[in-house]
Amino acid sequence: MTASLICPACGQAFLSMQHAMEGVAQCPHCAHSGPRSQFGTHGQTAGLMPVRRRVAQSQQAADFPVPGQAVPPPMAMQPAQPTVWPGVPQVAAAMPPPSVARATLQPSQALMPVGEPPPPGDFTIPQPSGGSGWRHAFIMLAFCVVCGAAVWVWWDHANAPGAVLARQTTAAVPQPSVVEIRAAPPLPKAADAAPKFPPPDMDAIAADAKALVTELFAADTPERRAACIHDAAKHAAEIEATLGPAAQAKIELRMLARIPGIPLTLPGGEPAPLFKLATSRCPNGALVRLVMGVDGKRRIHWPLLIETHHGMLGAFLKQGGDVAAWFHVAMRPSHGLDIPADMRAKYLTFDAQTSATSDPHFVACVERDTPLGRFLDRESEWGKVYVSRLLVRHLDIKSEASCMLVVDCEGAPER
Numbered sequence: 001m002t003a004s005l006i007c008p009a010c011g012q013a014f015l016s017m018q019h020a021m022e023g024v025a026q027c028p029h030c031a032h033s034g035p036r037s038q039f040g041t042h043g044q045t046a047g048l049m050p051v052r053r054r055v056a057q058s059q060q061a062a063d064f065p066v067p068g069q070a071v072p073p074p075m076a077m078q079p080a081q082p083t084v085w086p087g088v089p090q091v092a093a094a095m096p097p098p099s100v101a102r103a104t105l106q107p108s109q110a111l112m113p114v115g116e117p118p119p120p121g122d123f124t125i126p127q128p129s130g131g132s133g134w135r136h137a138f139i140m141l142a143f144c145v146v147c148g149a150a151v152w153v154w155w156d157h158a159n160a161p162g163a164v165l166a167r168q169t170t171a172a173v174p175q176p177s178v179v180e181i182r183a184a185p186p187l188p189k190a191a192d193a194a195p196k197f198p199p200p201d202m203d204a205i206a207a208d209a210k211a212l213v214t215e216l217f218a219a220d221t222p223e224r225r226a227a228c229i230h231d232a233a234k235h236a237a238e239i240e241a242t243l244g245p246a247a248q249a250k251i252e253l254r255m256l257a258r259i260p261g262i263p264l265t266l267p268g269g270e271p272a273p274l275f276k277l278a279t280s281r282c283p284n285g286a287l288v289r290l291v292m293g294v295d296g297k298r299r300i301h302w303p304l305l306i307e308t309h310h311g312m313l314g315a316f317l318k319q320g321g322d323v324a325a326w327f328h329v330a331m332r333p334s335h336g337l338d339i340p341a342d343m344r345a346k347y348l349t350f351d352a353q354t355s356a357t358s359d360p361h362f363v364a365c366v367e368r369d370t371p372l373g374r375f376l377d378r379e380s381e382w383g384k385v386y387v388s389r390l391l392v393r394h395l396d397i398k399s400e401a402s403c404m405l406v407v408d409c410e411g412a413p414e415r
Contacts, residue, residue, distance in 0.1 A: 005039040007032055200271045206258055208298045209275050209290055216243065216300065217253040230291040230299035238306060252280040256288070259356060263330060266386035267379050267411045274330065274387070276356035282309045285356030287330060289387065304328040304387070313354045313362065317394050317402050324393040324407050329354055331364055332385045338363045338401045348373050350380075352404070365395055366406045375412050 005016045007027035014028050016039075026033035216228040225239055226232035232239065240246060255278040262271050276285035286309035290298040307313065313327045329352045336349035345368075352362040366373045380386060391408035 003041060005041060008034070008038055008040065197270050200262065200273060202258075202262075202273060205273055205290060205298065206275075209258075209288060209300075210256060212290070212298070212300050213253065213256050213275075213277060213288065217251065219243075228300055229302045230293055232299075232302070235302045235306075239302065242306065249281070254278040254280060254283075255285070259287075261385060263385040263387050266331075266376075266388040266409070269379075272387045277305070277309070278356070279309070282311075282355075284359060287354075287356060303389075308354050311354065311360070313352075313392075313404075314360050314402070317362070317392075317404055320394045320396070322393055324391050326389055326391050326410070327354075328387070328389050329362075329364070330385055330387050331390075333380050333382050334363070336363070336365075339365065339397060339399045339403065343397065348377055350376075350406075361401045363399060363401050363403045364390065364392065364406050365403055372406065372409060372412060376406075376409065 003016055004013055005025060006013050007030060009032040010027060010030040012027060012029040016025050023036045024033055025036045025039050027039075212228045216225055219225040219228070222236070222240055222244065225243055226236065229235060229239060243251065255276070257276045259274045259276055262273055264270065265272050272289055275288040277288045278285045287304055289301040289304050291301045292298055307328050313329065316325055316327070331350040331352045334349050334351045336344045336347060339347065339349065347365040348368050350364040350366075352364045354360065354362070366376055368374075368377070389410035390406050391410075392404040392406055395403040395405040397403055
């Protein structure tokens with residue numbers, strides 16, 4: 001329940017939940033606070049109605065004067081003097097009294113008798129709780145602990161034996177000037193480097209090969225046959241002995257097809273497309289390669305064609321002996337599974353091919369710990385086919401295929 005109280009300072013009425021006389025009440029209009037018994041109620045001002053009426057009549061006379069009648073002077077109201085109560089701090093008593101005149105009060109404000117002190121009463125002002133102070137102290141204590149721990153860690157690290165010794169050594173021994181040495185950028189790998197040669201025009205090369213082979217076997221004069229062969233003057237006698245009228249038997253053309261993949265020359269790495277040429281004397285197919293001449297025209301490379309067509313390498317290896325000879329072969333790196341296992345660490349091996357098929361099959365062996373072995377190992381890559389001219393001789397070892405020892409490679413640097 002609420003109670004209607006009247007402020008002794010400003011005379012305003014307000015509602016309050018405070019009923020105990022020893023409690024403290026505060027006026028919401030002028031902020032005056034004091035004991036609950038100091039504030040009046042409507043019941044205490046019931047006998048002050050005449051005063052209120054007189055004040056109201058005087059106020060009305062002052063506001064609406066009657067003609068011919070003297071206007072009584074307004075009744076000056078003295079502000080209520082603050083009362084000092086025993087046991088009450090002087091803060092409330094020292095507050096300056098509000099300058100409120102009785103003439104300017106509302107009717108509800110005039111109900112409080114002027115100069116009549118409220119009934120005395122003792123009260124105590126509750127002290128503020130000390131919880132916030134303990135919280136602030138705890139925060140400051142935690143902050144001091146964290147700062148102390150950080151300072152202790154820094155001091156322990158700065159005064160460690162290793163750090164002190166390093167500072168002493170640095171101070172005692174002058175440090176030489178440091179020269180920045182930058183490593184050279186790594187060389188691009190073979191796969192990342194730009195290709196040395198542009199990719200070949202396979203359509204044009206295939207068309208030239210078909211035209212040259214057809215003309216070579218259809219030619220009826222040495223001039224026409226020479227026009228199809230690269231460096232024909234050097235091989236004129238052999239050309240006429242194979243394809244001319246003096247040949248033992250006429251060779252008939254059976255098939256010309258391109259071999260998949262693009263082999264490379266070794267050394268050099270120039271693309272060298274190969275074609276399979278099947279004739280009446282070479283059913284397995286000889287190897288055909290075109291070479292660009294000084295006049296910019298492609299022609300047939302005669303040594304590769306005649307050696308693979310007649311199987312000259314196989315016939316040479318069957319003779320045995322220590323005699324070496326030069327031959328054109330197509331070869332690719334291998335694991336050397338055809339030779340004994342105890343000899344694979346000694347030789348670098350290649351599968352050599354002298355026909356368009358894998359028959360006959362030869363194994364070219366190069367000693368690893370030689371300049372030629374290191375050169376071929378550096379210049380060749382796994383999985384690629386190469387066309388090269390090798391100086392070989394028969395290698396007499398136990399193997400599942402005919403073996404030859406590579407003595408030299410055309411184009412290799414001098415040793």
